[in-house]
Amino acid sequence: MGRYLSQRLVQGLVVILGVTTLVFVVTRMIGDPVNFILPLSASEEQRAALRADLGFDRSILSQFWSFLSDAVRLDFGESTYFRNEDALGIVRRFLPKTLQLVVAGMIVAFVLSVPLGAIAALRPGKLLDKFLVTLSLIGLATPQFFLGQVILLFTSVKFNLVQFGDGPWTHLIFPALTLALPAIGRLTMVVRSAMIDELNSQYVKAARAKGVSRRRIVGVHALRNAAIPFVTLFGWEVIRALAGYTLVVEAVFDWPGLGDLAILSIRERDFFLIQTIVFVVAVMVVLVNIVIDIAYKIIDPRVKIA
Amino acid sequence: MIDPTPVLEVEHLQIDFLTRRGTVHAVRDVSFTIGRGETLGLVGESGSGKSVTAQALLGMIELPGRIVGGDVRWKGESLVRGPHVRRTIERVRGQEIAMVFQDPMTSLDPVFTVGSQVVEVLRRHRRLSRKAAKARAVELLDIVGIANPTERISQYPFEMSGGMRQRVLIAMALACEPELLVADEPTTALDVTIQAQILELVAELQQELRLAVLLITHDLGVVAGVCDRVAVMYAGKIVEDAPAADLYATPAHPYSAALLRSTPRLDIVLDRLVAIEGAPPDLRRPPAGCAFATRCPFAIDHCREEQPRLEVFEPVPNAVGAGDAETLEELEQPARTERTVACFRAAEVREEVLS
Ligand SMILES: Nc1ncnc2c1ncn2[C@@H]1O[C@H](COP(=O)(O)OP(=O)(O)OP(=O)(O)O)[C@@H](O)[C@H]1O
Ligand code: SF4
Ligand SMILES: [Mg+2]
Numbered sequence: 037m038g039r040y041l042s043q044r045l046v047q048g049l050v051v052i053l054g055v056t057t058l059v060f061v062v063t064r065m066i067g068d069p070v071n072f073i074l075p076l077s078a079s080e081e082q083r084a085a086l087r088a089d090l091g092f093d094r095s096i097l098s099q100f101w102s103f104l105s106d107a108v109r110l111d112f113g114e115s116t117y118f119r120n121e122d123a124l125g126i127v128r129r130f131l132p133k134t135l136q137l138v139v140a141g142m143i144v145a146f147v148l149s150v151p152l153g154a155i156a157a158l159r160p161g162k163l164l165d166k167f168l169v170t171l172s173l174i175g176l177a178t179p180q181f182f183l184g185q186v187i188l189l190f191t192s193v194k195f196n197l198v199q200f201g202d203g204p205w206t207h208l209i210f211p212a213l214t215l216a217l218p219a220i221g222r223l224t225m226v227v228r229s230a231m232i233d234e235l236n237s238q239y240v241k242a243a244r245a246k247g248v249s250r251r252r253i254v255g256v257h258a259l260r261n262a263a264i265p266f267v268t269l270f271g272w273e274v275i276r277a278l279a280g281y282t283l284v285v286e287a288v289f290d291w292p293g294l295g296d297l298a299i300l301s302i303r304e305r306d307f308f309l310i311q312t313i314v315f316v317v318a319v320m321v322v323l324v325n326i327v328i329d330i331a332y333k334i335i336d337p338r339v340k341i342a
Numbered sequence: 343m344i345d346p347t348p349v350l351e352v353e354h355l356q357i358d359f360l361t362r363r364g365t366v367h368a369v370r371d372v373s374f375t376i377g378r379g380e381t382l383g384l385v386g387e388s389g390s391g392k393s394v395t396a397q398a399l400l401g402m403i404e405l406p407g408r409i410v411g412g413d414v415r416w417k418g419e420s421l422v423r424g425p426h427v428r429r430t431i432e433r434v435r436g437q438e439i440a441m442v443f444q445d446p447m448t449s450l451d452p453v454f455t456v457g458s459q460v461v462e463v464l465r466r467h468r469r470l471s472r473k474a475a476k477a478r479a480v481e482l483l484d485i486v487g488i489a490n491p492t493e494r495i496s497q498y499p500f501e502m503s504g505g506m507r508q509r510v511l512i513a514m515a516l517a518c519e520p521e522l523l524v525a526d527e528p529t530t531a532l533d534v535t536i537q538a539q540i541l542e543l544v545a546e547l548q549q550e551l552r553l554a555v556l557l558i559t560h561d562l563g564v565v566a567g568v569c570d571r572v573a574v575m576y577a578g579k580i581v582e583d584a585p586a587a588d589l590y591a592t593p594a595h596p597y598s599a600a601l602l603r604s605t606p607r608l609d610i611v612l613d614r615l616v617a618i619e620g621a622p623p624d625l626r627r628p629p630a631g632c633a634f635a636t637r638c639p640f641a642i643d644h645c646r647e648e649q650p651r652l653e654v655f656e657p658v659p660n661a662v663g664a665g666d667a668e669t670l671e672e673l674e675q676p677a678r679t680e681r682t683v684a685c686f687r688a689a690e691v692r693e694e695v696l697s
Contacts (some may be wrong), residue, residue: 238448245400245443246463246514247436257451264453336453337498 044329048322055318056107056311060100063307068092072305073116090116107315113308117301123312127294131316134293137285138277140208141215145273149220150266153227154259160232168224175221180281184214184288211289215281219273226269230262237261264336271328278324279317348375349554350399350439350522354412357394357403364626368394370578371412373652376522381548381555383565383586385601386575389622392558395575396524398422399556400439401431416522437467440515444527446507450499456483456510457495460517467518482513487543505536509543516547522554523547529564541568562601566590574598577622577633580652584681592695594655594681594688596638599695632685640687648686655683 070083070092087093091102106113112123156168187210234240235258243253283295290296294313301309333339357369369391376382384392394407401421403409414421416439419430443449451459460479464470470478476495483491486509499507508528515523525544529537545568548555559565565572565586573583574597582595593599600618620637623629631646632638638645685691 238443238445239451241402242441242443242449242511243451245402245436245441247432247466248462249466252462252466257454260453261451337455338452338500 041326044326048319048326051322052315052318056103056315057100059311059314060103061096063305063310064096064099068305103311112312112315115301115306115309117304117306117309123308124316126297126309127312127316130292130294130297133291134278134282134286134295136208137211137215137282137291137293138274140212141219141277142270142274144212144216145219145223146270148216149223150227150259152220153224154231154254154262156224156228157231157235158254160228165228169228172221172224172228175217176225177221178218180214180218180284181288183217184211184285187214188288207291211285211291214288215277215285218281219277223266223270223273226266227262230265231258234258234261260335264332267328267331267335271324271331274324275321278320347377349378349417350376350556351415352395352399352412353415355395355398355409355414356411357391357398358408358410359394360406360408366625367628368407368578368625369398370625370628372575372578372580373412374573374580374583376554376556378521379548379552379554380571381545381557381569383569383572384556384558384575385560385562385565385572387560387618387622389625390575391578392575393526396441396526396556396558399522399524400435400441401427402435436463436520437518438520439522439524440518440520441524441526442508442511442515442528445531446504446511447531449511450507452499455496455498456502456507457497460495460510460514463514463517478517479513482517483510485516485547486510486513487539488513503536504532505540508532508536508540512540512543512547516551519551520553522556524556524558526558527560528557530560537564544568574601577628578625579633579684580682581634581684582682583652584655584683585679588679588681592692594683594692594695595685596640596687596691597634599691600637640685640691642687645686650684650686652682652684655681655688 068087070086070090074083074086084093091099094102103113110124114120115123115126118126152168152172156165159165231254235254240253240258243257244250248257282293283298285291286293286295287299294317298310298313300306301313352375353373355369355372356367359366359368372391372395374382384395386392394403397403397407398409398414399416399421409422413423416430416434420427421431421434424430450456454462457476457479460482461472461475464475464478465472468475480491480495483494488494488506488509494502494506499510502510512528523544528544529540532540541564544555544557547553548568555568557565557569562572569586571584572586572589573580574589574595575581576597582589582593582598584594589598590602593602597618604618618637623633623636629635629646631644631648632641632650635641635645
């Protein structure tokens with residue numbers, strides 16, 4: 037297990053290095069940050085001075101090298117937009133909001149998709165199954181920006197239910213639901229088809245012949261086997277939420293998380309902040325992947341970790 | 343010794359499958375009985391309805407399958423209809439009647455240890471503490487010939503060979519001391535040497551536990567060594583039901599005769615029966631007459647018009663082994679010796695086989 041973990045960590049480091057390199061290169065291609073920091077009236081000398089100050093006058097390789105050597109010490113430089121604030125500090129300030137959103141959304145997705153998918157699988161093709169499948173398809177096909185707007189329109193604008201932006205935990209409900217809904221649709225379908233496969237398998241038939249109760253067959257045997265494909269896809273949902281969907285949902289609900297910060301930092305060409313955000317998200321993605329692998333190993337004894 | 347009172351009676355059983363392309367009449371009027379401690383072989387080529395019949399014995403026919411006629415009675419109680427049928431099935435399944443399937447590789451849940459699966463069955467049917475159930479599970483694995491049962495019990499199915507898994511499945515079937523073991527091609531998926539071991543095990547257990555066994559197989563070679571009686575199935579019907587020795591000596595149905603001919607030596611275990619020329623009829627539209635008529639060398643016009651019924655077949659007295667001591671000895675046993683055949687020309691068939 038220890039060896040496995042260290043292997044995965046090394047793999048993870050490679051991934052993180054790759055992603056940050058990519059982002060470093062791409063950010064250097066979207067424009068000169070100095071133009072965004074200084075007012076239009078600034079003189080060419082002032083611009084050059086700032087450029088030298090931020091290190092942008094050096095070759096890209098030497099910039100990259102100092103970026104990497106600083107990153108190892110978890111020093112990601114200072115934000116240019118939030119005047120001289122430590123970039124990692126800013127990310128750490130925004131991160132909890134995003135984590136709240138993702139955790140709440142994924143808990144909702146898990147808690148709903150597993151029983152819904154399992155119930156649909158009990159009688160495939162019957163009315164309830166068809167109803168749940170249709171609902172899932174609608175859920176997974178609805179874009180979040182649209183869904184969020186609809187929710188906002190009906191709850192906030194019409195009935196004054198949701199509160200925009202930051203606030204007590206009730207502010208989390210609708211953004212989390214918006215984040216969860218497409219995932220619920222996809223995961224319900226995954227659970228459903230995995231459960232149908234399991235319930236039609238030979239070991240289920242054999243267990244029935246032994247007199248094992250239906251409840252145990254569905255709730256213990258089929259569910260645990262169906263968890264094997266589910267875990268992977270659930271992990272992907274978490275990753276997609278972390279590294280993508282929160283961007284949209286946070287924008288729609290004005291939720292002050294990492295997604296909001298990312299959009300801001302891109303708009304302001306805040307290179308150091310962009311790099312930090314990407315680095316932190318990449319680390320989280322790698323961690324989620326390791327957790328998925330461990331969960332896999334726990335559920336399926338055939339998976340050898342070595 | 344075999345007790346002639348049947349524990350299991352199958353009467354005029356009919357099972358249909360509703361498929362998109364029509365209703366398949368998979369089992370068409372099947373009747374047989376199994377006595378206490380008796381071993382009945384059920385043979386027939388693929389698709390003849392053996393597995394479907396076996397599943398009906400445990401009340402396991404479910405949609406798209408449907409029992410459309412007849413009855414299965416276990417010690418007098420119906421497993422098909424009646425107000426208490428669900429309760430009866432629940433009591434009987436896995437406890438009084440147990441089943442072993444063809445494919446040991448997939449018949450165990452891959453993510454639980456074999457021990458926990460044996461324990462599960464024990465605890466389902468017996469009021470045992472976890473500890474007692476585990477001890478009993480070790481004992482059972484030992485009984486079915488698994489070495490180091492205490493270690494094996496905490497292994498997962500993927501850590502075991504096919505033969506070993508089949509032993510585990512047999513142990514599970516025996517967990518609650520059933521009175522009837524239904525084994526649906528228990529050796530088909532195994533290596534030849536392992537096949538023999540598993541059959542030997544079944545025969546041994548059958549003797550020791552006075553189990554009745556329904557042994558389903560493609561393989562007449564398998565049946566020869568183990569069974570008291572053999573029922574031959576063709577296209578959803580039983581065409582001949584006879585004491586094993588009689589069937590081998592003098593088959594009375596042309597299909598049984600063809601099966602025997604295609605099994606060159608009974609002491610050699612074959613993988614599959616050598617195919618008999620022609621194909622069985624489409625069970626969505628079974629023929630009006632004898633289902634074997636298209637492949638039968640004895641067929642006459644009458645065969646195509648009317649269904650031959652399964653009737654008691656009385657051999658002509660002087661025919662087989664009148665002076666054969668073994669046969670006579672067998673005739674004195676309480677075992678059922680009557681033979682039933684569904685063929686208009688059974689007498690001629692037997693004559694020809696003898697000559
Ligand atoms: N679930 C099902 N749906 C539709 N038809 C079925 C189903 N199960 C069985 N049948 C049909 O019933 C008939 C008998 O099948 P069965 O499995 O009993 O044959 P078998 O004698 O056991 O053959 P084998 O030796 O190949 O195991 C076949 O024609 C098959 O098409
Ligand atoms: S009834 Fe006729 S066709 Fe059928 S097996 Fe007998 S002889 Fe052949
Ligand atoms: Mg079969």
